[in-house]
Structures are given as C-alpha cells and as structure tokens.
Amino acid sequence: MKKQNYIIVGVDGGGTKTDAWAVGLDGRLLGKGRSGPSNLRNSGIKDSALAVAEAIKKSTSGLKRKKILSAFIGLAAIEEEYKGKENGIKKEILKYSKALSDAGKVIIGSDQEAAFRSGTDEKEGVIVIAGTGCVARGWKKGKVIKSSGWGWLADEGSACWAGQQLYQKVLREIDGREPKTTLYEIASREIRFKNAEELNRKVYGVQPVAALSRLSLAADLAARMGDKEAGKIFEKAGEELSLAALTVIKKLRFGKEFPLILVGGMFKSSILTETFKRKIKKNSPRAKIIIPSDPPVYGAVKMAREKYGKS
Numbered sequence: 001m002k003k004q005n006y007i008i009v010g011v012d013g014g015g016t017k018t019d020a021w022a023v024g025l026d027g028r029l030l031g032k033g034r035s036g037p038s039n040l041r042n043s044g045i046k047d048s049a050l051a052v053a054e055a056i057k058k059s060t061s062g063l064k065r066k067k068i069l070s071a072f073i074g075l076a077a078i079e080e081e082y083k084g085k086e087n088g089i090k091k092e093i094l095k096y097s098k099a100l101s102d103a104g105k106v107i108i109g110s111d112q113e114a115a116f117r118s119g120t121d122e123k124e125g126v127i128v129i130a131g132t133g134c135v136a137r138g139w140k141k142g143k144v145i146k147s148s149g150w151g152w153l154a155d156e157g158s159a160c161w162a163g164q165q166l167y168q169k170v171l172r173e174i175d176g177r178e179p180k181t182t183l184y185e186i187a188s189r190e191i192r193f194k195n196a197e198e199l200n201r202k203v204y205g206v207q208p209v210a211a212l213s214r215l216s217l218a219a220d221l222a223a224r225m226g227d228k229e230a231g232k233i234f235e236k237a238g239e240e241l242s243l244a245a246l247t248v249i250k251k252l253r254f255g256k257e258f259p260l261i262l263v264g265g266m267f268k269s270s271i272l273t274e275t276f277k278r279k280i281k282k283n284s285p286r287a288k289i290i291i292p293s294d295p296p297v298y299g300a301v302k303m304a305r306e307k308y309g310k311s
Helices: 042-059 084-094 113-118 157-173 182-191 196-201 210-223 227-254 270-284 296-310
Strands: 006-013 018-024 029-035 065-077 107-109 125-130 134-140 144-145 256-261 288-289
Touching: 006 113, 006 296, 018 296, 029 042, 029 227, 042 065, 042 084, 065 296, 107 113, 107 296, 113 125, 113 134, 113 296, 125 227, 134 227, 144 227, 144 270, 157 182, 157 196, 157 227, 182 210, 182 296, 196 210, 196 288, 210 227, 210 256, 227 270, 227 288, 256 270, 270 288
Parallel strands: 006 065, 065 107, 125 256, 256 288
Antiparallel strands: 006 018, 018 029, 125 134, 134 144
C-alpha cells in the first residue's frame, strides 16, 4: 500500500469539547478538528456521536483521497455506565461520519487511558484528570482502580465543582448573608450578571455543566488576584484531587517509582497544583508527577498507532 494515502486519527471527547487529530503513518500531524462536548454521561450517545463525527470531519476536511487506517476514540464514562456498549456507540458514530465509514479499524475506548498515554509510554501508573469533570484511575498488573469521577454532581475538584462553589458563595453575598467581596465583583463582570435572577438564567440554562465550568474561570481569576475565598476553593480542589489519587495509589500498592499524570485545565491553577503536589509528595513519595506538554488527544493518536501496528 502507498503510505501517503493513509492516515491515523485520535479523538479525545470531554465535557466541554471534542478534539480530533489526523496524522500520517510517519507521525506527522496533518489536521486538527474541534467540536462540542461528547461526554456520554452528560450528552448521551447520539449527541456525543455527532460531536465526534464533526471533530473528525474538521480534522480530515483538507485531506483528499486519504483513508483512515486506524482510529482511537476516547470517551468519558465509557468505563462506567457505558461499559459494554462500545459496539452500539461505534455504530452511532459511523452513521454520522463518512470518513470513518470505510476505516480499517475503529476503537472506542476510555478518555482516561488516552490522557494517561499523552504523558508516558508506560502501561502502569495513575492518571488524574481535572477539567470540566474529574477522575483518578490507575493500572497495575492487569488491575484497574478508579476513584471519583461519578458525574458533575460529585466531581470534587473539577471545574464544574469549583463553579458550584463560586455560585453558592456569590448567592450568599447577593442575599446579604455574607458581605460582598472582590469574588462577587469579578464574577459579575466576567459572567455578566446584575442580580441573582440573571445568574440563575445562565446556570440553569440549556447547558448547566458548561455554565458552571465558566464560573470556575472567574474563580481562578479572582484567586490569581489575591481573593482569599477564591483561593480556598482551589486549595480545597487540590486536596480533593490528591485524595482521589492517593486512594487509587493505596489500592494498587505501587512499590517502586511510577508515573502520576496530571491532565486538565484545573491544573493551570498554581494554588491547586501546589496543594496537590504537597499532599502527594508527603503520602506517596515514589510518584513521579508529570504534566504532559501534549494534550490528551495525542494519547489517543498514540493508541490508534499501536492498534494499527498490532493489526
């Protein structure tokens, strides 16, 4: 076969966005695509499939006469309530993706595994994802352990969770239950609301998860400007994420150095990251903390390449 006629595709589907990369068999990046959320838990199978198909279409739109040899599609919740439904999800994606319809191999897998592989070539270790949602998962000798990551009502340490903390704090300040602080001022300016009713229309709208995640950005800005209450939110987030990671580490009993990969926008907060690292170093000094320079979709590409190699 002529290698220049074939490509490999990796997809990372999350709660806010879906990224797709198309690469040549030589590993050269040929195209990128981004669409809306494809978290199965939040969006359902059909809307997730549509988002995946759109991202792949964008990543391959400028590539003529290119056939997808292998594709790895990493999706949130595939290891939880959607486990065992991979074939149905795959069929739904193929309905909307012309590019995938004649692909050689299409694998539906976990966004967590793809994120882990974006930071290491090791097969054993721990991943902590803290973006719109969050989760900790580890792999060792065929055993897989997960902690946290049960959805936006329980994702302690995620952007959605941080947004909820800010939302509750701002409402207390609006009511007069607490004095107004710079946190209220920054949030009202960034999210653009004048009263509780306007804030509620944004939060309880069509996409509450996305709205709460945007509120976390205002909390982060306030924290970086020195707001103590906002700082407490991110300090608590770091504690919650480290607790999830340490729970996984303890259950897997890592006895030697292992990679601990940190992925997600919440780790852009220095307060959160420093709190997390301090807790980990104190309780699990053998953990080698890695924040990948490449995004999770890169891990999906690596896995697609491996599947192609095996086939």
